[in-house]
Amino acid sequence: MKLYGHPMSTCTRKVLTVLGEKGHKADFVLVDITKGEQKMPDHLARQPFGVVPALDDDGFVLFESRAMCRYLDETLSGPKLTPDNAKDRARMEQWISVEHSYFTPAAMKILYQTLFAQMFGRPGDEGLLKEGREALAKPADVLEKHFAGGSDWLVGNQFTIADICYLPYIEYLFAAGQGDLITDRKHLASWWNRASERKSWRVAALKEQA
Numbered sequence: 001m002k003l004y005g006h007p008m009s010t011c012t013r014k015v016l017t018v019l020g021e022k023g024h025k026a027d028f029v030l031v032d033i034t035k036g037e038q039k040m041p042d043h044l045a046r047q048p049f050g051v052v053p054a055l056d057d058d059g060f061v062l063f064e065s066r067a068m069c070r071y072l073d074e075t076l077s078g079p080k081l082t083p084d085n086a087k088d089r090a091r092m093e094q095w096i097s098v099e100h101s102y103f104t105p106a107a108m109k110i111l112y113q114t115l116f117a118q119m120f121g122r123p124g125d126e127g128l129l130k131e132g133r134e135a136l137a138k139p140a141d142v143l144e145k146h147f148a149g150g151s152d153w154l155v156g157n158q159f160t161i162a163d164i165c166y167l168p169y170i171e172y173l174f175a176a177g178q179g180d181l182i183t184d185r186k187h188l189a190s191w192w193n194r195a196s197e198r199k200s201w202r203v204a205a206l207k208e209q210a
């Protein structure tokens with residue numbers, strides 16, 4: 001199995017974390033997004049939108065990181081990252097949808113005006129940063145309320161794909177000096193501490209890739 005990606009890519013890291021949880025490895029093929037390799041014809045044949053990651057499982061080629069996470073969980077041996085019963089599975093999907101629809105767009109808005117602005121050597125726009133922070137407050141409050149109810153993870157006591165989907169964006173919020181959005185919410189912060197200590201995540205995260 002081959003995973004085409006980049007170690008700094010949030011979406012690649014989700015897939016690496018799932019692989020780590022399952023106790024499997026894929027052959028990692030670097031697509032250097034800093035050099036535009038994701039827009040080259042050979043990669044576009046795997047990922048028509050010209051982004052990373054892409055997965056090739058013995059000729060079965062898949063794009064979209066969340067689809068890869070579900071596919072790998074279902075097909076690989078190892079601990080299950082998806083609940084068995086319908087209600088819990090629906091809850092997992094609910095939290096993945098919250099991540100995709102509300103949390104990540106707001107986080108990316110913040111990151112473009114902070115971390116990524118610094119990387120590209122341009123100043124961040126304070127107004128857009130404020131908008132991003134305001135937008136992130138709502139899903140962060142919803143998560144805080146959920147964890148205040150006593151659950152260790154997003155779906156009761158089972159660590160699932162839903163927990164994994166948030167990790168790369170939160171790691172970058174801290175790297176961007178915006179970690180107060182998490183630490184100001186003590187139950188969300190406790191979950192982050194638990195989740196980010198998992199070996200699978202630590203291996204996938206930037207600091208361990210360097």
Ligand SMILES: N[C@@H](CCC(=O)N[C@@H](CS)C(=O)NCC(=O)O)C(=O)O
Pocket residue numbers: 008009010011012033038050051052053063064065066
């Ligand atoms: N919906 C896609 C998003 C993939 C994505 O945005 N990848 C980023 C890195 S995390 C990328 O390749 N950026 C380079 C570019 O936009 O050219 C997925 O989940 O796989």
